[in-house]
Amino acid sequence: MSILDAATTTQLKGLLVNLRRPIELVASLGDDAKSADTRALVEEIAALSDKVSARLDGTDARRPSFAIRADAGPARVVFAGLPLGHEFTSLILALLHVGGHPPKEDADLLDQARALDGPLHFETFFSLTCQNCPDVVQALNILSAFNPNVSHVAIDGALFQDEVERRKIMAVPTVFLNGEPFGQGRMDLAQIVAKLDTGSIARAAEKIAAKDPFDVLVVGGGPAGAAAAIYAARKGIRTGVVAERFGGQVLDTMGIENFISVSHTEGPKLAAHLEQHVKDYDVDVMNLQKAVALKPANGDGLATIELENGASVRAKTVILSTGARWRQMGVPGEDEYRNKGVAYCPHCDGPLYKGKRVAVIGGGNSGVEAAIDLAGIVAHVTLIEYDGVLRADAVLQDKLRSLPNVTILVSALSTEVLGDGHKVTGLVYRDRTTGDDHTIHLEGIFVQIGLVPNTEWLKGSIALSNRGEIEIDARGETSLHGVFAAGDVTTVPYKQIVIAMGEGSKAALSAFDYLIRH
Incomplete structure (x- = not known):
């Protein structure tokens, strides 16, 4: 053998x-x-x-x-x-x-x-x-x-x-x-x-605080941020990147089959390639650093990004590309039972629920794909969609409906996660047609209901849409002169890797043009 x-x-x-x-x-x-x-x-x-x-x-x-x-x-x-x-x-x-x-x-x-x-x-x-x-x-x-x-x-x-x-x-x-x-x-x-x-945080802050101002400072290390850094560095200008985790949400993506010219790859592999490509250039990458505030340029023409560790980084132009994260249900019990039955990655955690009953929240492509994958592992999957119809591609819906251990509920609003203090035991949902509440007994809940932009730290300092996205114009410029934005964090529609990369490149070119003209 x-x-x-x-x-x-x-x-x-x-x-x-x-x-x-x-x-x-x-x-x-x-x-x-x-x-x-x-x-x-x-x-x-x-x-x-x-x-x-x-x-x-x-x-x-x-x-x-x-x-x-x-x-x-x-x-x-x-x-x-x-x-x-x-x-x-x-x-x-x-x-x-x-x-x-x-x-x-x-x-x-x-x-x-x-x-x-x-x-x-x-x-x-x-x-x-x-x-x-x-x-x-x-x-x-x-x-x-x-x-x-x-x-x-x-x-x-x-x-x-x-x-x-x-x-x-x-x-x-x-x-x-x-x-x-x-x-x-x-x-x-x-x-x-x-x-x-524990002393490493203070040492890193001291080292960062001593850095000279950058021509372009990119905040975020996902596809948009990586593309922006590469395009800026290729112009020969002083470029820095502040990233909470290089790769961003791509790291949590399993299969990628729509990245043009690459028929199939996986998120962590693509993220590693992005990081290596950035390191091929003279880019100062400050990883594991979370931005907490943006201060507009004052008399010296330098904007300031304040970091969680207490350090500040200054730059002539800034490109914001902090991406997005999984949206939560926002119901009682969700936070209490996160990683105790409430999960957001079916590929990661699915095998732990072998032979158990689970729910998937969300009827878009991500939710239906998750339900299909989980149906091959768990005893039973209940898919719960708020709308009156599923929004996933027809081919995915057909596959889902062909599976014998899947129940599909539409016009259903999840209202509470139930547990015994240690792990999830059930989910309460409301039938939006009748108004009746129902309880499903299960051991796991996989939430797949889209994204929310990482912009809480920017409220009050820059114009945001009612969804919390950074408002940008056709050049990627924000409401602040010299501050640009790119990728899933912005109002640009269609949150896709290839679009984020294009937007990051555009933002870097716009920042370079701004530097020339100012």
Whole structure:
């Protein structure tokens, strides 16, 4: 039985030549089929390099699992389950990093990671369909490979359902540190280290505050912000980017099939390409920085962006591209049970609801696609749409209606999320035709009702539409001279990646033209 196909085997063999020291795979196995697959996987990997050996006498209580260790040292990197799907890259990188191959991370960040005190034992619960999980798994594996005070086990939640239930895990990735909750959702190495090294925020603020003014300062690191930064930098002007997380909402997008000239890609992959393209130019990227206020230019002609860490950045022109986020239902119980049954990413969290009853809120393309995907995993899906008809494409509606374990409710208003204090137990909705209230008993609710612009921090300083979007003209200029905006945060219709990139490019050209004329 072979787990890896011929092409993957050839690719992996070529990568393992980068190992700088021997590594050992120690498998802890049971009598089940997944254990047999795990055994096959570790033996296949070991056969590809004389620097890799395999043992099958592991004593880990989680079975199947396998540790990756160097020079017979302690096992600081462990996979509980088969790291295939989105996590196969995590496995490859773990092999290389434990084997001494340096990660593609900033040298100062790695030094900061090595200096952390311990012991720090991390556990990450992931699912193989989660596009957010690999960043967390890979970051914690790097930390474990390069700091002897750190260890990490990545656990496939779908495979260890009993543990998931016992520890009340309702969303992935979920990270525990020394047995206590540490974080949920996407985190990269810089975010994790910053959370552990409390002094890093003050040091970053001091460093940012000392920067000279920029010609163009881009606020936001999604497709619009990346395009704006590249176009500005290509003009040879001093360009900076302030981003809360580089990649923006694209990081939460699973499949992308309408990005012209690329028939298929995935959000995290596109975000990585965007970041690398920006770094190819002389752009000062200030990542993990949240903007909290915009101060218009005064007598010195410089606008100011104030950051959450207390620092301020000044610039002759500003391009706002802070994007949008998932819209919430805004009903009682939603906040209380977020990540305890209320979820926003069906690809990430769907496997945790295997055999359970769930609801999807929203009858647009996103909602119907989510319901279709979930129907293949869960026991039953109830799709709830406020309007009298579904708004998704006809082909998606036809597919949804063909599924035997789906109920469609239209003219239905969700009014309350019910729970037992620990997790979701139901949803109350109102029939908008009759006015009657109904309760659905279920374990999960996936909210897919569109986007809301990230502009709360701009209220009172710039003209916004009644939807909270930044109002712009045909050149991307806002109500403030020298301040431009682009992408999903603006009044431009059709929130699409390709449109955001075009708008970001246009805003940068407009900013350059403004600099020339002023």
